[in-house]
Amino acid sequence: MTEAAFTPRVFSGIQPSGGLTLGNYLGALKRFVDMQNAGTHECIYCMVDLHAITVWQDPAKLTAATREAAAFFIASGIDPERSILFNQSQVSGHAQLGWLFSCVARMGWMGRMTQWKDKAGKNSENASLGLFAYPALMAADILLYHATHVPVGEDQKQHLELTRDIAAKFNHDFGVDFFPITEPVIEGPATRVMSLRDGTKKMSKSDPSDMSRINMGDDADTIAQKFRKARTDPEALPSDYAGLKERPEARNLVDIFAALSGRSTDDVMSEVGGMGWGQFKPMLADLAVDKLSPITGEMNRLMADPAEIDRILGRGAERADAIAAPILARTKEIMGFVASR
Secondary structure (H helix, E strand, O other), X not given: OOOOOOOXXXXXXXXXXXXXXXXXXXXXXXXXXXXXXXXXXXEEEEEOHHHHOOOOOOHHHHHHHHHHHHHHHHHHOOOOOOOEEEEHHXXXXXXXXXXXXXXXOOHHHHHOOHHHHHHHHHXXXXXXXXXXXXXXXXXXXXXXXXXXXXXXXXXXHHHHHHXXXXXXXXXXXXXXXXOOOXXXXXXXXXXXXXXXXXXXXXXXXXXXXXXXXXXXXXXXHHHHHHHHOOOOOOOOOXXXXXXXXXXXXXXXXXXXXXXXXXXXHHHHHHHHOOOOHHHHHHHHHHHHHXXXXXXXXXXXXXXXXXXXXXXXXXXXXXXXXXXHHHHHHHHHHHHOOOOOO
16 A cells, blocks of 8 residues: 655754754754755754653753754754754654554664663663663654655664664555655765764763863864864875875864865865864864854854743644644554544
């Protein structure tokens, strides 16, 4: 049995857990904006606040972080009229489909998730059930909109593979072709931005060293200082990107430069090959300040009017629910639930 053809649609989101960094911008937001501006897909973007509570959140901080993340989306270039922007908890279909998918997914699938092993560690007995099961909710986030494409970082690719497994099992179990087999979109430089202190580790707000990351709220002087003190090696930059293979810190800075400038790494290397760090780092700092300062300024302006942010999110939730409700209703019908009202 074949259902309707799938509309080209993008879904992605970020957790509103505070501490937004350059990694969030280059690894997610800049790519979201590019997909919106390409105009080839309907774009749905979301603050996944239900995912945030898999670990305990201070309620006031969660409220602030959700609005901050929304401001980050808009300041980075997401147009709430051209894309759909909302917070996950305002569309009840996410939680409902998440439960349905938790009954489709298998325990073994969840237990193999690398992020579960990393986050729960040896303390898994005290981790929340939500932390273990949240890949089923992530699948629901995507498939509730019949999303055909999801921009993801390498660290989320395993969860998207699980989403594909859940869609395939549902379709097989019920003899339908209802859920799409969503494709990951992993492309471009700096899809995974690394620490400025250790090029083998991802840039993270949880790193104890503030010098390891560029925070979205950093001022121009702080950005320049962090890049100036970023760990590198004594060698000059090579003339081709392949020469950076065994130089993780150097490769990370080149990737950041390429991503911020919207250029390929090969194009960048043709310009900076042979350059020393004393020349390259100030160039990178100036570029970062030029690109990030307007975003920070616009975020601050938006955060001064939380009622306007809430209005935008509310309108986005209405638009999201208009897509989600019929898909959820059809899912329930396929599974045999009685629609009594």
